[in-house]
Amino acid sequence: MKRFLYPFFAGLLLLTFQATLLASLPVNRIRPDVVLILILFLGFSYPTVLGGLIAFSLGFLLDLFSGNAFGLYTFTRPLIFFVAQLFRSHFYWKGFSFQFLFVFIFALLEGGLILLLVSGLNPSPFRNLYSSVIIDLLPQSIVTGLITPILFPLFEKGSLFLVTKLRVAIKRQG
Amino acid sequence: MSIRALSFFRRYHIPTFIIALLLFGLVLMSLRVKQRPGVAFFDALFMELTSPVQKAATFVIKTIHGVFQHYVFLVHLEKENGLLKRRMAELQEENHQMKERVMANDRLLKLLQFREKMPASMIAAQVIGQDPTSWFKSVTINKGEGDGVQKGMAVISPEGVVGQIFKTSPHYATVLLMTDYNSAIDAIVQRTRAKAIVEGKEENRCQLKYLLRTEEVVVGDVVITSGLGGVFPKGLMVGEIRSVDKKGHGVFQYADLVPGVDLTKLEEVLILSASPPPPPQPEEKEKKAKKTSAGSPKKK
Numbered sequence: 001m002k003r004f005l006y007p008f009f010a011g012l013l014l015l016t017f018q019a020t021l022l023a024s025l026p027v028n029r030i031r032p033d034v035v036l037i038l039i040l041f042l043g044f045s046y047p048t049v050l051g052g053l054i055a056f057s058l059g060f061l062l063d064l065f066s067g068n069a070f071g072l073y074t075f076t077r078p079l080i081f082f083v084a085q086l087f088r089s090h091f092y093w094k095g096f097s098f099q100f101l102f103v104f105i106f107a108l109l110e111g112g113l114i115l116l117l118v119s120g121l122n123p124s125p126f127r128n129l130y131s132s133v134i135i136d137l138l139p140q141s142i143v144t145g146l147i148t149p150i151l152f153p154l155f156e157k158g159s160l161f162l163v164t165k166l167r168v169a170i171k172r173q174g
Numbered sequence: 175m176s177i178r179a180l181s182f183f184r185r186y187h188i189p190t191f192i193i194a195l196l197l198f199g200l201v202l203m204s205l206r207v208k209q210r211p212g213v214a215f216f217d218a219l220f221m222e223l224t225s226p227v228q229k230a231a232t233f234v235i236k237t238i239h240g241v242f243q244h245y246v247f248l249v250h251l252e253k254e255n256g257l258l259k260r261r262m263a264e265l266q267e268e269n270h271q272m273k274e275r276v277m278a279n280d281r282l283l284k285l286l287q288f289r290e291k292m293p294a295s296m297i298a299a300q301v302i303g304q305d306p307t308s309w310f311k312s313v314t315i316n317k318g319e320g321d322g323v324q325k326g327m328a329v330i331s332p333e334g335v336v337g338q339i340f341k342t343s344p345h346y347a348t349v350l351l352m353t354d355y356n357s358a359i360d361a362i363v364q365r366t367r368a369k370a371i372v373e374g375k376e377e378n379r380c381q382l383k384y385l386l387r388t389e390e391v392v393v394g395d396v397v398i399t400s401g402l403g404g405v406f407p408k409g410l411m412v413g414e415i416r417s418v419d420k421k422g423h424g425v426f427q428y429a430d431l432v433p434g435v436d437l438t439k440l441e442e443v444l445i446l447s448a449s450p451p452p453p454p455q456p457e458e459k460e461k462k463a464k465k466t467s468a469g470s471p472k473k474k
Contacts, residue, residue: 012227015306019314020231023304031308048188052195059199064221065228066305067312067340067350071206071213075199082192114309118355121207129309129355135376136308 004050006162010155011038011058019065032144033107034151035062039077040103041155043084044093055081072117076110096149104145111137218319218343225346228303228314297321297445302346311354311374312337313440318345326405328446334411334434335359335399336443351437352412353380360403361412363389364396372397372412372431378438380413382429389427391418397431407446 014034022031035058042051059077066073084106091098111133118129183190205213299317317323319342329336329349337357340350350357354374361372361382368389375381382397395415401408411434419428 012224016227016231016303019228019303019306021235023306024235033308035306049191052191056195056199060202061220061224062306064217064224064341065303065312065314065348066307067310067348067354067356068307069206069340069356071199071203073307074202075196078195078199082196111309117203118309121203132309132376140308 002166003162004054006158007038007042007046007054008057010158011035011054012061014038015058015061015065030139030143032147033140034144034147036077036080036107036110036144037103037148037151038155039081040084040106040148041152043081044088045156045159048082048085051081051085052078068118070117070121072114075117076113079113080106080110094152099148099152100145102145103148104141107141107144108137111141214341217341221341221343221346221348222318225302225314225316225343229316232300232302295447297323297447299323299347299443299445301440301443310356311351311377311437312340313349313351313443315347315349315443315445316345317445318343318347320344322447323347323445328406329443330406330410330446331435331440331443333436334413335406336435336437336440338405339445349443352433353378353437359406359412360400361397362400363391363415364398366390366395369400370397370429375430378433378436380431380433382415382431383426385427385429387420387425387427391415391427391429393417 018031018034022034025031039055039058042054046054055078056074059073059075060071062073062077063071084102087093087102091102093099093102115129115133202213297317299315299321301313302316303314305312315323315329323339323342325339325342327339329338335352337349337351337354339347341348352359352372352374353376357372357374359372360369362369363382363385366389368385368391370382370385372380373383382391385391393415397412397415399406399408399410399412413431413433415429416432417430419430
């Protein structure tokens with residue numbers, strides 16, 4: 001249970017951080033998606049079922065506080081997590097360039113998927129939304145990619161702390 | 175058969191879980207599109223549970239910001255003080271003129287019986303969080319169903335239109351800002367009375383659509399609500415035209431609009447708790463007139 005709750009609360013805090021402090025940045029479009037970074041980190045370090053559930057719950061929360069009526073992130077976030085898991089055994093994910101590129105590409109992919117879903121679910125197409133790919137999505141994905149090398153080690157430390165705590169608890173129980 | 179099914183599930187339990195979770199996400203999306211009440215209940219429940227975290231975070235950020243503003247920036251206070259005194263004198267003069275205009279405006283409003291179109295009451299709310307995604311434009315406020323807030327209510331600020339209530343929970347609500355792609359407001363250009371629809375475009379930008387090409391609109395023209403949508407009362411400031419696009423063919427021209435309210439720095443909002451009455455039909459007007467003429471002698 002703790003293995004679910006700790007990352008979930010970390011995600012909730014990051015979501016709050018994203019919706020409050022990061023939203024007060026002078027340029028809103030460079031606000032990084034810190035929750036996406038956490039989900040991609042979980043894709044590398046967490047088991048499928050547990051990580052999938054966390055990604056699903058965080059996607060649900062993201063939908064709750066955003067102005068989208070369809071619940072797009074409840075679908076895209078677990079999908080992103082599962083796709084990220086496919087790469088876990090094929091790449092060395094601790095290098096700066098890989099972390100940046102990996103998150104940058106995934107942020108762009110998710111943006112594309114959301115655009116596709118919004119266009120598909122709405123009867124009238126939003127032409128204004130397409131301009132957002134260059135105006136909003138690209139800078140945001142770059143910034144998200146750039147802060148990944150700072151956040152990934154932090155998440156790793158947190159994850160190690162959690163594992164050692166669980167091991168100690170298991171040893172005590174015998 | 176059941177043992178075989180069990181062994182199949184054991185063998186493929188992870189792919190089954192992945193497919194089930196993604197399908198659940200799609201089903202949830204479909205339920206939301208159909209606006210099923212059960213989903214709204216769960217949304218409200220989770221919003222109620224998680225919003226206090228946002229509220230607390232906003233409080234901490236505002237406190238820290240306040241400390242910085244009050245103590246750290248004291249260095250520039252003297253210079254700023256002199257500047258402010260001069261500005262205050264200018265503003266006082268401006269204020270006197272404005273008061274005169276407001277009083278005249280009030281009298282005219284009473285004469286034209288516009289007051290009956292104004293909603294009965296307003297609910298003041300504080301913004302506790304912005305939209306965490308970059309695709310959608312919304313804010314979370316600290317008032318909900320318990321305070322009388324309902325889905326679809328108009329949200330304004332003293333500077334003009336903000337948006338509409340989009341989701342509610344007992345103590346919190348989400349406001350869809352007018353800059354969101356899903357937002358559409360019936361409006362008129364104040365100077366020419368040309369009708370148009372204001373749609374969200376991007377961060378702090380809207381687009382004026384379905385504006386007839388024959389209408390003469392220029393940069394700087396003020397756009398106000400028409401009152402026809404049944405959500406916003408007539409005459410609220412929507413924004414100012416920044417560019418007009420008459421290129422291309424067709425019946426309509428397009429214009430870019432900057433909202434009257436800076437939606438990126440929104441802190442407090444007002445919710446119109448009673449929607450404005452629909453514009454009276456000519457028949458209704460006649461009936462009303464008959465009723466009043468028939469009712470007045472009785473009172474006497």
